[in-house]
Amino acid sequence: MARKRNPNGAGSIWQRKDGRYEARVYVPQPDGTRKRKTVYGATWEECDTKRQELVRRDRQGIPTPTRSAKLSEWLPYWLTEHIKPERKKTTYAKYETHVRRYLMPQIGVKRLETLGVADVRRMLAAVQREASAATAKESHRVLRSALAAACREELVSRNVAQLVPAPRVQPRELKPWTLDETVAFLEAARTDPLYTAFVLAVTLGLRRGEVLGLRWCDIELDRRTLSVRTQIQRVQKELYADSTKNRRSRTIPLPLMCIAPLRWQRLRQQSQRLAAGDDWSNDGGYVFTTRTGRPIEPRNLSRSFERIGQAAGLPRIRLHDARHGCASLLFAAGVAPRVVMEILGHSQIAVTMNVYTHVSEDSRREAVGHMDRLLRRRRGRPE
CATH class of the missing domain: 3.30.160 (Double Stranded RNA Binding Domain)
Incomplete structure (x- = not known):
């Protein structure tokens, strides 16, 4: 021929x-x-x-390796070409950490086609011994995502990570502050420069980055509304503004108790601007800034929260746990689950119901009391 x-x-x-x-x-x-x-x-x-x-x-630009690529070759490529352009910087940083610290040392020498179920099991066991079950579960999720991309590019015929169950993680017991403890914290924080930030975190359940990412243009005090559009994040050496966690903005009605602190914060910031003069650099119009107008480090907000709580003799919780407490208080007040979901900015109502609601002992006693009264009434009826 x-x-x-x-x-x-x-x-x-x-x-x-x-x-x-x-x-x-x-x-x-x-x-x-x-x-x-x-x-x-x-x-x-x-x-x-x-x-x-x-x-x-x-x-189509699809790689076709002349030999089955090693995980040490594929994982960095996947991070650079798939994750970095499409996902948030925080997600990329987290994935890169798991690839560098756990996946590469454990299975980096394995080739995509020869990676087996036993290899994944050994990797998860090693990570669990070195770190924790939660870390191993996250490494499993990163590997599963990387292999799913390899399957889409037809580099492998199956995703072996899907054949191995992720380690079980014992959920951390959350004990947010009670209503009285929350009030005690706000009283103790009244003289702190970040008092207004704590009021918003406690009453509206804002995430740490969302509190620090608030701009004055997002707040309408006359209409008593607040729009959550951006958040401040720290990734390695970079402090930057990003979209919200689920990339959606939301508008929340402001409780009356937030109005006066916000007015006080505006006056306080104006005084700081005058004192700083040419050193003032609040180009973003942020509500919470340093003395020279720069965004506040997220970790510093958490440190202040923990310091005030400890000084007030309150049980130690994270700033993020105040978000859990806000949800529980809203549910205790009879707010509908869908409304709580919108206030907290969740993408799924299951997250609101399963994670962010904690029934207090007083609420449980009240529920049991209702049951007791109902049964006593039923037993008291004549035959």
Whole structure:
């Protein structure tokens, strides 16, 4: 059979001495380079079909490794090409940490095609011994996502991480402050420069970054509304403004007890601006800033919260636990679950119901009291 010529870049086919047909095409590799890949066929048509598939993948920019890539090659490529352009910086930083600290040392030498269930099990056991079950569960999620991307690019035929269950994690027992403890904290924080920030965190359940990302243009004191649009995040050496966790903004009615602290914060910031003069740099119009107008470090807000709580003799909780307490207080006040979900900014109501609601002992006693009265009334009826 006469040799058929293909366009430039489409590879070439020829017949070997053993009668089979061979084709070679330059294809992109996961690391960004290009190498020549060889395919074979018993007939010219079979070999040409394989050649066309390689050309199709090349034109679509899909890597086709000449050999099965190692995890140490694929994982960095996946982080750079899949995660970094599409996910938040915080997500990328978290994934990169798990890849660097746990996945690469444990299974980096394994190739995508030869990675087996037993390898994943050993990796999870090692991470659990080194860190914790929660860390191992997160590493499992990162690996599963990376292998899912490899499956989509047809580098592997199956995702072995899906065949291995993630470690079970014992949920951390959450004990948010009671109503009396919350009031005691706000009283103790009244003289603190970040008092207004704590009021918003406690009454509205705002996330730490959302509190610090508030701008004056997001607040309408006359209409008593607050819009959550951005958050302040710290990733390694960068402090930056980002969209909210689920990339959606929300508008929340402001309780009356938030109005006076916000007016006080505006007056206080105006005084700081005058004192700072040319050093003032609040270009973003943030509500909470340093003395020179710069955004506040998220960790500093948490430190102040914990310091005030400890000084007031209250049980130690995280700033984020105040968000849990806000949800529980809203439910205790009879607020509908859907409304609580919108206030807290959850994407799914299951999160609101399963994680952020804690029934206090007084509420449990009241519920049991209702049951007791109902049963006593039923038993008291004549036959």
